[in-house]
Amino acid sequence: MTHHRSIHRTLAATAVVALPLALLAACGGDDDSASGDSVELTLAHSYTEDQPQHTCGAEVIKNAVEDADVGVTIEIFPASQLGGDADRIASVQSGDIDIDIQGASALAAVYDPVGVIDAAYAFPDAAALEEYFNSESADQLKSDFKDASDVSILGAWSAGARQFTANEPIREPEDLDGLRMRFPGSPQFLLNAQALGAKATEVAYEELYLALQQGVVDGQENPIVNIDASNLVEVQDYLSMSSHAQNSNLIVAGPRYDDLSDEQKQAVDDAVADAVSQMPGCVEEAEQETLAKWESDGSIEIVDDVDVEAFSEQTDAWFRANLEGDSLAVYESIKDAQE
Incomplete structure (x- = not known):
């Protein structure tokens, strides 16, 4: 990322040298960039340009910020161009990436309790997750995350509920017995497997199709848009609509956000709010089209x-018995906010 900015600076310097002096004089005066007020922010994520996280998330943020005309532009780097999740959160902390879209479980690498956002059945639906982050109940989490990481949480949305696929139907917790289910390797997802009663097998997302095809694992869990993007229906017989976790995306910002003017910060905040409000409809539309197909x-x-109720009751009892300290406090704040 530092290299990327260095390239921009070199190109800019070369362009200035090449400009005629008369043109340089004509460009002076009231231009914001000349006075140092213009800011270009980088926004990174791991999704393809066809997924809602890009079309209804990153692009909405970019367009809304630039339409506000406050001297801020945004350059988007999709599809992990600036590194995987673990690498990117470190780059956000260092200031090499300004805004990032990450799942809560990945962000737990810098503040473990935030991973609880991805706990199985923590939220009944996408609206509950959005409402939590807009409520006072989430203020302590945001504050603690900022203290631990020097990174700000600007907003959050659900990119769809996670569903089970396997070569046999999964209707109740007992149906997971004996199945080797692929879960992501992050601590919270592995806790989810225990709470759900599943035998977790770690497989890299990029290797999941082949692992299912070769029988290394019997099933997996992912949002519908991810299942479709990876063509997992070609190697699985059943999609069980368990909706056992909201696939969270948190929009986080590093130190350059703190250096923006109040007007510029407000433009970024409003842009994130626009994306958060659009995401549920965008995801639902994509999911319904895929399911119909x-x-x-x-x-x-x-x-x-x-039997969602059976799964939900089992996981709630497990988390209340096994989470501790700040992680338990976050879980309880989520549940209390829904009462």
Whole structure:
């Protein structure tokens, strides 16, 4: 990222040298960039340019900030161009990336309790997650995260509920017995597996299709948009609509955000709020189109009679018995906010 900015500076310097002196004089005066007021921020994420996190998230933030005309522009780097999640949060802390879109479990690398946002059945739906982050209940979490990381949480949305796929239907906790289920390797997702009663097997996301095809694992869990993007329906027979976790995305900002003027900060905050408000509809539309396609072509059998209540009660009891300290406090604040 530092290299990227150095390239920009070199190109800019070369362009200035090449300009005629008369043109340089004409460009002076009231231009904001000449007075040092213009700011370009970098926004990074790990999703493809076809996924809602980019089209309804990153692009909405960029366009809204630039439309505010407060001297701030944003350059987007999708698809992990600036590194994987663990690398990028370190770059946000150092100031090499200004804004990033990350799952709560990845952010737990710098403040462990934030991972609880991804706890199984912590939120019943996407609206509950959004409401939590807009409420006073989340203020302590945001403050503690900032103290631990020097990174600000600007907002959060759900990129869809996580669902089970396998070669047999999963309708109740007992149906997970004996199945080797792939879960992401982050601590919170591995806790989710225990709470749900699943035997977790760690497989890199990039290797998941092959692992399912070769029978290394029997099933997995992901949001519908990810299942579709990876063509997992080609190697799985059943999609069980468990909706057992909201696939969180937190919009976080590093030290350059703190250095913005109040007007510029407000523009960024408003832009994030715009994206947060648009995301649920965008994700739902993408999911419904995908489900309709699967139903039409018979790609995978959709199981919609999952006993969500049984799963939810089991996981809630497990987390209350096994989480401790600040992690338990975050979990309880989430649940209390829903009462």
